[in-house]
């Protein structure tokens with residue numbers, strides 16, 4: 001087919017992010033006529049593949065997979081479409097002091113044995129911390145149909161009920177800061193400094209902010225590897241998830257068009273493309289974030305929904321630095337570090353002041369999470385060469401003085417300083433690099449404010465407080481990270497939205 005206007009569709013999906021593709025695959029699999037329209041030249045949104053330097057394949061945004069829902073992997077047979085994941089072990093490496101590093105292995109006992117060497121007094125607290133959150137994962141996300149992530153909009157009462165009414169668990173999931181949560185179990189500031197960063201991933205709040213304990217949980221409740229919450233590299237790059245989803249969607253009968261920007265949405269009727277043509281459909285589902293979606297409407301939305309979307313928090317504070325390297329850097333003198341995700345940064349106090357600085361349009365000492373995919377998967381770089389991807393906070397959206405064009409280099413050098421601290425000589429390995437701040441992410445991927453989750457994942461914006469799959473506007477649905485269960489490469493948002501649409505259109509969902 002040469003142009004999507006050539007027929008009338010049941011559903012048009014605006015955007016081929018991984019969630020849009022997932023939604024399309026389920027809808028087409030149920031027999032609907034589905035078309036996906038993507039403005040970029042590639043599929044995947046924040047989980048796509050680019051080749052900024054010959055032979056180096058990087059994602060402009062996401063790097064690690066851990067929350068991708070096994071139900072989607074299974075239903076859409078993603079392994080048949082080339083999806084493979086290599087789990088990290090260790091999962092996390094945080095340099096603490098000369099020759100001392102926090103090493104989180106997949107095996108808890110191994111982590112505790114390492115910890116016993118430099119912080120023996122913390123071992124029982126660390127074990128209790130892990131056990132406490134494992135219990136919460138089992139309660140909220142059991143590995144079966146009772147998984148709250150598979151439900152449409154679980155209310156807080158249901159979450160509390162699943163937590164057995166336990167006040168400590170309820171406070172941890174809904175109220176506590178990550179620093180307070182860690183401090184209930186641990187009293188060595190080195191350890192709290194090392195772990196607190198996991199409570200602010202993609203989140204425009206310091207680790208002392210209420211609700212950041214949930215952010216840490218969000219990132220360790222994945223079931224991709226069973227019940228362990230582990231993360232890994234997707235073979236060929238995380239964009240391969242989207243490429244596998246596209247293959248699954250096409251196999252199910254969906255049509256996918258890239259380079260097809262939607263400029264207007266007419267719910268219940270269809271969408272208009274940038275070339276002025278109309279693509280007709282009974283329902284429109286948008287993978288774009290809610291602010292962008294509402295901006296495309298051809299009519300005035302209901303005032304209360306418009307106000308809710310207007311207030312949806314999308315102030316991004318994260319940057320990405322991708323680096324081509326001539327060799328793998330080693331951190332804190334430990335070769336195992338290259339096999340792990342490595343966290344470097346200023347600790348809790350430095351993050352609090354770094355967040356405050358970014359709010360004022362300045363850069364404090366950054367925290368950076370580093371991924372070295374070539375340690376596991378050399379296919380993403382030319383032979384003998386390597387890639388490092390740094391996820392960086394906190395950066396301003398707008399600088400007090402100057403623009404991002406003036407400050408990309410400031411950010412790169414500040415990140416390289418943090419790396420050099422633990423990996424002297426790192427700068428000598430650099431062959432090329434690229435920096436994307438929130439406005440770059442916004443311009444390239446379409447994420448409003450550059451917010452990596454299409455809106456904060458703090459507790460006031462989760463569960464039934466997240467954006468609805470079915471909007472109050474007839475014929476308009478959402479399926480992106482702004483919906484339950486939130487941001488990251490999860491894909492179940494797209495799946496759940498498809499279930500809602502199938503029910504509304506009178507089709508029988510396959511679940």
Ligand SMILES: Cc1cc2nc3c(=O)[nH]c(=O)nc-3n(C[C@H](O)[C@H](O)[C@H](O)COP(=O)(O)OP(=O)(O)OC[C@H]3O[C@@H](n4cnc5c(N)ncnc54)[C@H](O)[C@@H]3O)c2cc1C
Pocket residue numbers: 014015016017018019020037038039040043044045046047060061062063064065066067260261262263287288289292296318319320391441444445446447450451452453454479480481482487488489490
């Ligand atoms: C810097 C960064 C690092 C991250 N790191 C990780 C990580 O390591 N692991 C992880 O799990 N998650 C990570 N995330 C989060 C994760 O990538 C996102 O939450 C997730 O990919 C969002 O997917 P989505 O399909 O919901 O939406 P998106 O990826 O935002 O896709 C939306 C799509 O809609 C398209 N679109 C928008 N408007 C239109 C229009 N008018 N017409 C046509 N198409 C349109 C866009 O081009 C885009 O392709 C990261 C995100 C960022 C930004």
